[in-house]
Every structure is written in C-alpha cells, then in structure tokens.
Amino acid sequence: MKATAKAHTNIALIKYWGKRNDSLILPTNNSLSLTLDGFYTETTVDFQDSLTEDSFFLNKEKINGIAYERVTLFLDLIRKIADKPNLFATVHSTNHVPTAAGFASSASGFAALAAAGSKAIGLQLADHELSRLTRQGSGSACRSIYGGFAEWQQGTLEDGSDSYAVPIAEQNFWDVRVAAIVLSAKEKKVSSREGMKRTVDTSPFFKGWVDSIPADLREIKQGIEARDFEKVGAVAEANCLKMHATTLGAAPPFTYWNDITVSVMQTVQKLREEGIPAYFTIDAGPNVKVLYLPENEDKIVNTFRHLPGVTDVIVSKPGRGVTYTTEDE
C-alpha cells in the first residue's frame, strides 16, 4: 500500500489572510494562486500492517517534534476517511523548495502528502476532495492540487465541506513567470499563523480587507481569461499591499517588510516606468516575488541580481498540478 506523489508550491496573487475557523483551517476570504514549476515536494507514503506508529523522513532525515506531529495528525484524517484507524505509514519526503526563497514548503508538502497518502491507503478522491483534505493540513496547500491558476473557494458551511480549491486556468494556458528575489536578511519575527490571527483579532483594517476581496477576484479572473498581464499584475500587487497594510493596524503593529523589501518594491515600480511590465507580491516574510513575462526574463534577473541586499534570484514557470509516480507496490 505504497504511493508516490509530486506537488508544486504556489504563489498567491489574491492572498489568503485570515481564518474563520482555526482548527478546520477555514478562511475569511477566497484566494487565487499560480502553481510554480520550480519548487516542489515529492513524497512516498507506505502503509504497512506491521507498523505500530507513523514515521516521517524529510530529505532522508528522520523527523520528530512538531513537524512529525503535523504529519501524523494529517495521516489520521486519511485513516478516518478510509476507515482504517490502525494502519500506520512510513513517509519519505524530498523538498525541492529552497528555504531561502521564502516559499512555504508546507504548500507543496501537504499537497504531496495528501495525494500520496490517500492513494496509498486505497482512496480514489476527486480533485476537489483531495483539495479539501489537503486544506486541513495547510490552508494554502489546497491550491497546489492544480496546475496553473487555482482559486480557493472559502465556502460557507461550518464543517468546511465546501471549502476547497478549483482550477481557473491550467499551466499551459499562459506563460507568466515568477522570480523569487532572495534577500540577505531573512529574519521573520512573527509567523504567518500568528500574524494572521493577530490581524483578525485586532486590526481595524481587517473588515476593509475582507470586503475588498470580491472585486479583486473578479478583476484578476477577467485579467487571466484575457491574458492581460498589466491587469493581473496590478490587481495582485494592490492585493498584496492591502494584506500588508492590515498588519500595520494590528495591536501591537508589525510588518514583514524590511528596508530591502521596500528597495525591491521600488525597483519593480522603476522597471514599469521604464516600460518593463513587472509587478510584485509578498507573503508573510521579507522576500519579494516578481511577476513578469518570458521576454523580460534577462532584464528581470539582471536587475535584481545586482540590487544591494539581494543574494539570489530564482525564476519559475507555471507548474503542473499533483502527479503520481508509478512504482512497484
């Protein structure tokens, strides 16, 4: 009862920022992302009757503590759906998401774990069912089930059964690129989980954030459908700025930005003034991701490689959804 799956990380263009239910991981707004070819996790789950507990290896190293707990709690969900409460697994994961790039490896990690785990135990889940399962491991991971652009529909039901991602446009629809601008100073004082919670609980801007999402989503989906890069980029950049604005109103206030973050943002705006369409987006950390079109890749890479405080620029194309590797079972 063994299966291997590969899942890519994704970058949110309309951000997931705020939970309405912490334990079920139900969001306060829809979000929309682009799955990225360059960053992925490959995971093998092997259920064996002989095992008496789960074990988890990441990049060949045995993992204990909180990371192990999150994996085994997630396998509990799979066991429950399959009605096999006493079947344990050995999990081997390999992360191809450089930590320095500032992407959450939890997105590709939980998508690959959900895919490999559910297949290994004999479940045949539809994509939206797999996405819904994945969501309960890591919210934004539910979008990584699909290639290209995907939307996480927040849902309205209390049990979260209608909260999962749906495909918007697959990876071959449009070659939009993303450059991860890696900064030298990467300390992150407030985790995304805590930052989100503090913002929901204390920021006077949280309601304005939530209320502004439907218009952003409508506009970015029009932009994707029309392959209108300026429109998609402008909405994504504005949405990211709104997300980060909410943290400045929290009590106590905080920001994920440092001086280099702002320097990269200013450089993106300068590129636009020079006629190069480029837009930024920033998650819950100081790194910046730059959206651009393939014909401007050299210009983008050269511009940011030489910016003081930037240590690396890692580019990516749109990526596929979850794939399975056939192996001997």
Place this chain on the structure above:
Amino acid sequence: MKATAKAHTNIALIKYWGKRNDSLILPTNNSLSLTLDGFYTETTVDFQDSLTEDSFFLNKEKINGIAYERVTLFLDLIRKIADKPNLFATVHSTNHVPTAAGFASSASGFAALAAAGSKAIGLQLADHELSRLTRQGSGSACRSIYGGFAEWQQGTLEDGSDSYAVPIAEQNFWDVRVAAIVLSAKEKKVSSREGMKRTVDTSPFFKGWVDSIPADLREIKQGIEARDFEKVGAVAEANCLKMHATTLGAAPPFTYWNDITVSVMQTVQKLREEGIPAYFTIDAGPNVKVLYLPENEDKIVNTFRHLPGVTDVIVSKPGRGVTYTTEDE
C-alpha cells in the same frame, strides 16, 4: 496697522488624515500634536490704506503664483471678519523651517500669518478663534497656536465654527524631544493633499482608521497627563503606522516610505530592544521623526547620524505657542 508674530511648527502624534470638507478644511478625525521649538516662521503684516493689492515676501524674496494666492485668499478671510474688504497688506515672512527636515512650513506659516494679520487689522481674537481662522489656511496649522501638546477638535457643525485646536499641556509641562531624521532621497510623488483625498475616496481602510482614533486619543492623553513616555510613544507610533496603512489600500496604491524610511523605523525598534525608549512618527513623506527623552539625546543623534542614507539629524524641544513682537507702528 502693522504687527509681527512668531509661530512654531508642530508634529502630529495622532495624525490629521482625511477631510470631510475640502474648502473649509474640516477633518474626519481629531488630531493631537506637539509644537516644536526648533522650527518656526516669523511674519509681519502691514495693512496700509494706500495699497491696492497684497504683496508677499518670503525670506525677503517677492512671491507670486500659488503661494501668493494662498496668502491673499487667507487675508480675505481676515478682511471679512474685520469688515474691511478694501484694506490690503504687505506681508514679510521668514521661515526657520529647513525644507530638508520634512516639516510642513505651512503649519508655522499660516499660524504666524493669522496671528500677525488679525492683530494688525485690529482684531482681538481669543486663542480658539485664532485657531479656527488659522485652520482655514492650513489644517494642521490650527494646532500651532498653542505651545506644547494641542488637540484639534474636528467639530460637527457644517460651517466649521466648532473645528479648532485646544491646549492639552503647555511646553514646560514635559520635555519630550523630537529628532528629525533627514534622508538623502526626498522625492515625494504624492502630495499630502492628494494622498489624503485619494485615501478618503478609495481606501477600504479609511473607515477603520477613523473608527480607531477615539481610543488612540484617549490613551495618548492619559499618557501625556501621566508623563508616561512609553505609552505616548507607542500610541503615536501605532497611529502613524495606521495612517500609512490606509495609503496602501488606495486605488492606485501608494506609500510615502522608501527603503531608508524603513531602515530608520527598524533602527528605532532596535533601540527599544536595547532599552532606549524611542518611537517614530512619519508624515506624508519619507522623513522620519523620532521621539525620545532628553537623557538619550546623544545616543539618538549618534545612532541616526551614522545610519546609511541619513544626511542630518535635527533635534528640537517642545515649543511655545504664538508670540507677538512689539514694534513701532
């Protein structure tokens, strides 16, 4: 019919950000400021029956254009109150507000003009009447009538007659210092007037900003009364961050910050971690003002003088309200 008055600029600790009436300059929230000794304008207004129009000299240079228009429109208000519609004046102003410091010289400028102009024409205005008049030249100038801490009460009447500043604590009550951190890059792409308007009209965060003001005001006034520097500083810093957050939600979004602005903000936070109480506030531009106590002045000046991107540090004590210079008439 000649009078000379001197008025100091002020730094808002609870920001004025948003108008409910553009022409009367009526705000959407109360604001609170500290008048600063280091930066002032001295203005002489000389009404003469023989004149057929106003003239305005700034730092001995004759001024035309928009700046002249603002002065003569303001003198119209004074002439109207005094019922002397055909009496014109020569105005001489000297600004002791270095442009580079990023303080609005309009605050000290209009306070001095209102004081000298109303006295020269023979009006005897109470402080709140002078503040109300001053407000119509430049909103934040209405707080510069008073020394020390002053609060601009937004008022509720449509004609603005109850919108003026009142004293909170005079300049000798508490020696809180302000260092203006002057940055090398000072370009400001969005004027405060336009930024305010765009924010009011388009930012989903504007309501949250306005709603959060009463609690900030209550807390900062408690802090001033108790001479609790940490409390006053923390509220001022949080209020400034909220004001700047609102601009990130505007359409199109904008910010007054650059990379050095954020670097100064981070340095202030580092000082606090080292046990030096220091807090920042930022107006509609990239420069940062740092609040500190007299015993830490050397540490503050040395820290920021050596920060890359900072060209100067200008310190100030609390300043007096409007004063008049006796001259031959």
